[in-house]
Amino acid sequence: MNRVKYSMVVIGGGPAGLAAALEARELGCQDVLIVERDWELGGILQQCIHNGFGLHLLGEELTGGEYAQHFIDQLAQTDIEVMTDTMVIHLAPGLITAVNPQQGLLEIEAGAIVLAMGCRERTRGAISIPGTRPAGVMTAGTAQRLLNMEGLMPGKRIVILGSGDIGLIMARRLTLEGAKVEAVAELMPWSSGLTRNIVQCLDDFDIPLLLSHTVVAVHGSQRLEGVTLARVDDNFKPIAGSERHIPCDTLLLSVGLIPENELSQQAGVELDSTTGGPLVDQHLQTTVPGIFACGNVVHVHDLVDNVSLEAQRAAAGAVRWLKSEIARQKTIPVQAGEGVGYVVPQRISLPQPDEITLLFRVKRPMVGATAVVTDGEKQVASKKLPFARPAEMAELVLEKGSLEGCGEQLEVSVVERSDSR
Amino acid sequence: MFDVIIIGAGVIGSAIAWRLARHDLNVAVVERDDDVASATSKANSGIIHAGYDPEPGTLKAGLNVRGNKLYPDLCRELGVDYLACGSMVIAHEGQEEKLEKLLLRGRQNGVEDMAIISRDKLLDMEPNVAAEATSALYAPSAAVVSPYQLTVALAENAALNGVEFMFNTPVEDVLVEEGRVTGVRCGENIFAAPIVINAAGVHADRLAQLAGAERYDITPRKGEYLLLDKAMEGFVRQVLFPVPRGSSKGVLVVPTVEGNILAGPTAWDTEDREDVATTPQGLEEIRREAPWLVSGISWGKVIGSFAGLRAVADNDDFIIRASARVNGWIDVGGIQSPGLASAPAIAERVEHLVGGLTELNPRQDHVTQRKSPRVSQLDRMKRQQLIEKDSAFGRIVCRCEDVSEGEVLAALAGALPVCSLDALKRRTRAGTGRCQGGFCVPRLVAIISREKGIPPHQVTKKGPGSPVVSGWLDKGWKQ
Ligand SMILES: Cc1cc2nc3c(=O)[nH]c(=O)nc-3n(C[C@H](O)[C@H](O)[C@H](O)COP(=O)(O)OP(=O)(O)OC[C@H]3O[C@@H](n4cnc5c(N)ncnc54)[C@H](O)[C@@H]3O)c2cc1C
Numbered sequence: 001m002n003r004v005k006y007s008m009v010v011i012g013g014g015p016a017g018l019a020a021a022l023e024a025r026e027l028g029c030q031d032v033l034i035v036e037r038d039w040e041l042g043g044i045l046q047q048c049i050h051n052g053f054g055l056h057l058l059g060e061e062l063t064g065g066e067y068a069q070h071f072i073d074q075l076a077q078t079d080i081e082v083m084t085d086t087m088v089i090h091l092a093p094g095l096i097t098a099v100n101p102q103q104g105l106l107e108i109e110a111g112a113i114v115l116a117m118g119c120r121e122r123t124r125g126a127i128s129i130p131g132t133r134p135a136g137v138m139t140a141g142t143a144q145r146l147l148n149m150e151g152l153m154p155g156k157r158i159v160i161l162g163s164g165d166i167g168l169i170m171a172r173r174l175t176l177e178g179a180k181v182e183a184v185a186e187l188m189p190w191s192s193g194l195t196r197n198i199v200q201c202l203d204d205f206d207i208p209l210l211l212s213h214t215v216v217a218v219h220g221s222q223r224l225e226g227v228t229l230a231r232v233d234d235n236f237k238p239i240a241g242s243e244r245h246i247p248c249d250t251l252l253l254s255v256g257l258i259p260e261n262e263l264s265q266q267a268g269v270e271l272d273s274t275t276g277g278p279l280v281d282q283h284l285q286t287t288v289p290g291i292f293a294c295g296n297v298v299h300v301h302d303l304v305d306n307v308s309l310e311a312q313r314a315a316a317g318a319v320r321w322l323k324s325e326i327a328r329q330k331t332i333p334v335q336a337g338e339g340v341g342y343v344v345p346q347r348i349s350l351p352q353p354d355e356i357t358l359l360f361r362v363k364r365p366m367v368g369a370t371a372v373v374t375d376g377e378k379q380v381a382s383k384k385l386p387f388a389r390p391a392e393m394a395e396l397v398l399e400k401g402s403l404e405g406c407g408e409q410l411e412v413s414v415v416e417r418s419d420s421r
Numbered sequence: 422m423f424d425v426i427i428i429g430a431g432v433i434g435s436a437i438a439w440r441l442a443r444h445d446l447n448v449a450v451v452e453r454d455d456d457v458a459s460a461t462s463k464a465n466s467g468i469i470h471a472g473y474d475p476e477p478g479t480l481k482a483g484l485n486v487r488g489n490k491l492y493p494d495l496c497r498e499l500g501v502d503y504l505a506c507g508s509m510v511i512a513h514e515g516q517e518e519k520l521e522k523l524l525l526r527g528r529q530n531g532v533e534d535m536a537i538i539s540r541d542k543l544l545d546m547e548p549n550v551a552a553e554a555t556s557a558l559y560a561p562s563a564a565v566v567s568p569y570q571l572t573v574a575l576a577e578n579a580a581l582n583g584v585e586f587m588f589n590t591p592v593e594d595v596l597v598e599e600g601r602v603t604g605v606r607c608g609e610n611i612f613a614a615p616i617v618i619n620a621a622g623v624h625a626d627r628l629a630q631l632a633g634a635e636r637y638d639i640t641p642r643k644g645e646y647l648l649l650d651k652a653m654e655g656f657v658r659q660v661l662f663p664v665p666r667g668s669s670k671g672v673l674v675v676p677t678v679e680g681n682i683l684a685g686p687t688a689w690d691t692e693d694r695e696d697v698a699t700t701p702q703g704l705e706e707i708r709r710e711a712p713w714l715v716s717g718i719s720w721g722k723v724i725g726s727f728a729g730l731r732a733v734a735d736n737d738d739f740i741i742r743a744s745a746r747v748n749g750w751i752d753v754g755g756i757q758s759p760g761l762a763s764a765p766a767i768a769e770r771v772e773h774l775v776g777g778l779t780e781l782n783p784r785q786d787h788v789t790q791r792k793s794p795r796v797s798q799l800d801r802m803k804r805q806q807l808i809e810k811d812s813a814f815g816r817i818v819c820r821c822e823d824v825s826e827g828e829v830l831a832a833l834a835g836a837l838p839v840c841s842l843d844a845l846k847r848r849t850r851a852g853t854g855r856c857q858g859g860f861c862v863p864r865l866v867a868i869i870s871r872e873k874g875i876p877p878h879q880v881t882k883k884g885p886g887s888p889v890v891s892g893w894l895d896k897g898w899k900q
Binding site for chain 2 (some may be wrong): 001010085087089099100101102103120123124125128130131132133134135139143145147150151153154155156161177216219221223224240249250264265363416
């Protein structure tokens, strides 16, 4: 078996992996390798031919492919090594086992490992939609790949379950290709997609968004023939009598993304049950020393710009770890308090020499809210959130030194103040 | 002109084909769907029951126990995964007597090595068993297989030995002249044979009627399942049954050969012989009933659900007989559970019936083995050698199940003529994992299109009428 060795190995060549590798090289790491299972770099961005990428980080609105290419071009200027068409099949601390057609099995020793495997879509099975199992039921991301990369039309008459961003984007995309999108049904009383996508992908094309609705049955034995939609009550149970049948040949599912952490778990990395991603500290170091993580493998981001930034922080952490510059005298947890779904990082390693970016999501839409970070009774930081929505990740920066003399745990909470309107 | 036609390529039709293929006979299997195991034989618990359940003296009892004994060698020969896990019937307070009854029945049926075990022993063997469990009937000879892997293996071996499989070929009429069967009609085509074996699952009674053979009636009884992620591997170690209540064996928790956990089935009679839709009530029932057996089952780990139809005959036993009314017609009907466990024994019995109608001479060039490379199961050295020989074995197309392009190509070029996604799934496991095809479907469509020389929008999920996509983009949208 082939055995090779690198100071840093990045698993996954999407936006997170690309940015992490570039940053590591930039910071002086000599030998960096990216392992990617697809034929090309770019990850999910390859199939995102719509625009809206890069506004924050690059100052211009690019398509997914263009955004990825920006990094791929930079990569070409470096000596970072890339293995595509290469699947990692096993992960242990410091040791990656991969396979590809050219070399067969490879054992890759790594000083530091950066996990950047992204996420996968939740499936029909995961949400147990009852009914038959015909062709024509697929995740929105699969449909996106079929259409934008393979040039194949998933169907002609479409219902979309879930108003995640990929679903919204696909509603517009399929309409532009001549399909009829009958409806987008969303279980929650609000959409999980970005507001701009609801406006630009649904409203502009008169596609109805049915909030508090779900699919209760799938019909057709060979190809999908229709679905039954129903309204749900406050406990998400379908309301009897509210069923309606919609003929369609395609049901797209945009019902959530799951960080892809089977490999991480093999290596003993502990996961956060809320995010589905590794528990990390501010250096994006997981619970296994020398294994770092960034991007959607950690938590699902709504903007790729944030992924790239997080990846840079992870790379910086990994480089410092390689130089034994990360001191972990003490680790304190960061809890999600009132109104907050989760916070990343979930823990902070002290002492804290730099500023720390906390990323979090609110549990429900809020107007005129304030996020506060507390250390017991003491308020450490706060930030106004004029319009907070679960779909949009919020950010709060802890200044350098703000955690001096800090206690046993931090908590982030978001409260609506009626007086702040 | 064939010597024997078998109607239906479920596990029963395929096992009969596999068994008859060792004789110098010209055998054809005609199947309505686009592959083997596309009906009940793909949607069941996969249990090779020990045999304590059927009433002594029934066909079920004898064939189950015999089938169970044949399985280990059969699986070894055909390269089929066989999980020798054993089974437990769990009792709660006050139900211990029922275990005694089953034990007695098992002994009458000839099941070996069964024992009633105490709560302590049970907890030792099944740490996640429900707190209310007091004791269990342990049957070490019970096992688990993948029912579709098994059926594919039986059929492929039969095909290697010259049996012809015709898919998408529903039998619409049975031809009978002067009290003798002469063949079957499928659409425009007539296939002639002096012996026709009816292994048509839930449709068998209708075909028997078409032939004018002795009448029986089948009621389909639906069973629904939830399949859980491999992350649950080890949650149960043996097949767990509740003590029997009423007509079905209740909701079980089963370890699969792949490392998933299966919970189900329900048991609901239905009128519709095509109705394999899962229902909210059915899936709810599974979630409600499974905790009777185990505690801490994590429903968030569900990756799929499905349903199958039991073919329940009015006499509640298997019907395996050469018709006295229609010469050459053999019924193999009412093959409900333990049909899978009994399949090799049923095939032996049918072979015997065929022997009563025609002379059986051994086939000279008969092959017993079948090998299909499973890259993920090879040790590293063998895997490396295989990739060096053919690099396609180094390209992973299904990331959840670690399936290589080489395995997909081998399946497409296999002894059985298949090309749908579901058929590939049954052969390679591509698409059965936690992402349920999200990653591999675009890749598989491209591979099938390339290998079979058909445009991608003609690639189907499960045969005619089930295209995966509706068209392609070529300067606009072409049909
Ligand atoms: C919920 C459930 C759980 C079960 N669990 C177990 C278990 O754990 N252990 C066990 O031993 N058994 C179990 N069984 C029973 C077992 O699955 C069946 O006994 C077995 O699969 C029956 O196989 P078959 O070949 O008779 O039927 P099928 O698999 O249904 O095959 C019949 C075939 O005939 C074809 N056909 C029908 N009509 C025509 C026609 N006119 N022309 C051409 N082809 C036709 C069909 O398309 C089909 O492919 C279970 C069954 C169910 C439903």
